[in-house]
Amino acid sequence: xxxxxxxxxxxxxxxxxxxxxxxxxxxxxxxxxxxxxxxxxxxxxxxxxxxxxxxxxxxxxxxxxxxxxxxxxxxxxxxxxxxxxxxxxxxxxxxxxxxxxxxxxxxxxxxxxxxxxxxxxxxxxxxxxxxxxxxxxxxxxxxxxxxxxxxxxxxxxxxxxxxxxxxxxxxxxxxxxxxxxxxxxxxxxxxxxxxxxxxxxxxxxxxxxxxxxxxxxxxxxxxxxxxxxxxxxxxxxxxxxxxxxxxxxxxxxxxxxxxxxxxxxxxxxxxxxxxxxxxxxxxxx
Ligand code: C2E
Ligand code: MG
Ligand code: MG
Ligand code: MG
Numbered sequence: 001x002x003x004x005x006x007x008x009x010x011x012x013x014x015x016x017x018x019x020x021x022x023x024x025x026x027x028x029x030x031x032x033x034x035x036x037x038x039x040x041x042x043x044x045x046x047x048x049x050x051x052x053x054x055x056x057x058x059x060x061x062x063x064x065x066x067x068x069x070x071x072x073x074x075x076x077x078x079x080x081x082x083x084x085x086x087x088x089x090x091x092x093x094x095x096x097x098x099x100x101x102x103x104x105x106x107x108x109x110x111x112x113x114x115x116x117x118x119x120x121x122x123x124x125x126x127x128x129x130x131x132x133x134x135x136x137x138x139x140x141x142x143x144x145x146x147x148x149x150x151x152x153x154x155x156x157x158x159x160x161x162x163x164x165x166x167x168x169x170x171x172x173x174x175x176x177x178x179x180x181x182x183x184x185x186x187x188x189x190x191x192x193x194x195x196x197x198x199x200x201x202x203x204x205x206x207x208x209x210x211x212x213x214x215x216x217x218x219x220x221x222x223x224x225x226x227x228x229x230x231x232x233x234x235x236x237x238x239x240x241x242x243x244x245x246x247x248x249x250x251x252x253x254x255x256x257x258x259x260x261x262x263x264x265x266x267x268x269x270x271x272x273x274x275x276x277x278x279x280x281x282x283x284x285x
Pocket of ligand 2: 117179
């Protein structure tokens with residue numbers, strides 16, 4: 001159906017563009033099926049204490065094992081899900097799975113935190129507050145162990161709705177993080193207006209962190225800003241030990257990246273959790 005519509009509507013496009021659109025419509029259809037059949041998986045990437053390598057939490061990252069294409073990258077299908085509205089059922093399924101899983105892990109490792117990405121569409125949905133509340137209640141996860149990662153663009157567009165909604169979410173006792181902080185052109189002065197707890201330093205700023213004052217300037221600026229505003233910081237995309245070392249030296253408490261571990265399936269994360277002693281074990285993968 002979508003295919004036929006696409007064919008009529010876009011018939012005047014160049015052939016390459018035409019097939020690109022059809023592929024996109026097909027992928028969107030397949031994604032809908034995958035969400036309905038609950039084929040999507042949740043992977044978990046560790047957060048690590050940069051002072052001693054202890055595992056302190058995980059970020060939940062959705063995975064789509066496609067029957068013929070292998071794992072489709074989220075950067076390809078999340079935008080499709082946002083356009084079609086599928087992001088709501090998709091996002092809530094991830095939240096549900098992640099909270100139930102985290103409640104189990106928190107029993108093994110008290111205080112272990114879980115982060116879940118919320119798309120702007122979800123924050124705009126008035127039902128999100130009740131949904132998060134019910135999910136927490138169902139899972140038994142203490143609210144302060146859940147962090148919701150929002151995108152910086154949300155603070156710029158629809159700022160009033162965002163401010164209101166984030167206030168309601170915050171009132172549930174969860175933590176709020178700004179993902180990829182500094183890449184979304186939000187106004188710094190607006191940070192004060194939102195109940196944010198954590199800034200995530202994006203990978204592009206982490207890349208240069210061990211390569212001198214100039215290349216580390218943006219990461220340092222975020223660390224300074226966070227200190228001034230009393231916010232926590234997590235550095236993303238740490239691939240090399242020198243980056244972990246330098247970020248720790250600059251005062252960044254927590255990191256995440258392939259240097260420590262790639263995102264892994266739940267049983268593998270459980271194994272990391274039981275293998276690593278609670279403190280001082282290095283946690284390197
Ligand atoms: P993000 O939330 O900023 O997640 C971090 C991304 O960086 C993940 O990619 C992760 O696998 C990758 N990453 C982590 N450490 C490293 C590293 O050391 N090197 C490199 N090169 N990459 C690293 P992933 O899983 O492909 O997700 C991409 C984006 O898709 C996420 O960026 C997030 O914006 C979105 N996403 C993923 N899962 C969900 C979800 O459940 N809901 C929503 N709304 N968005 C999601
Ligand atoms: Mg994230
Ligand atoms: Mg990020
Ligand atoms: Mg990202």
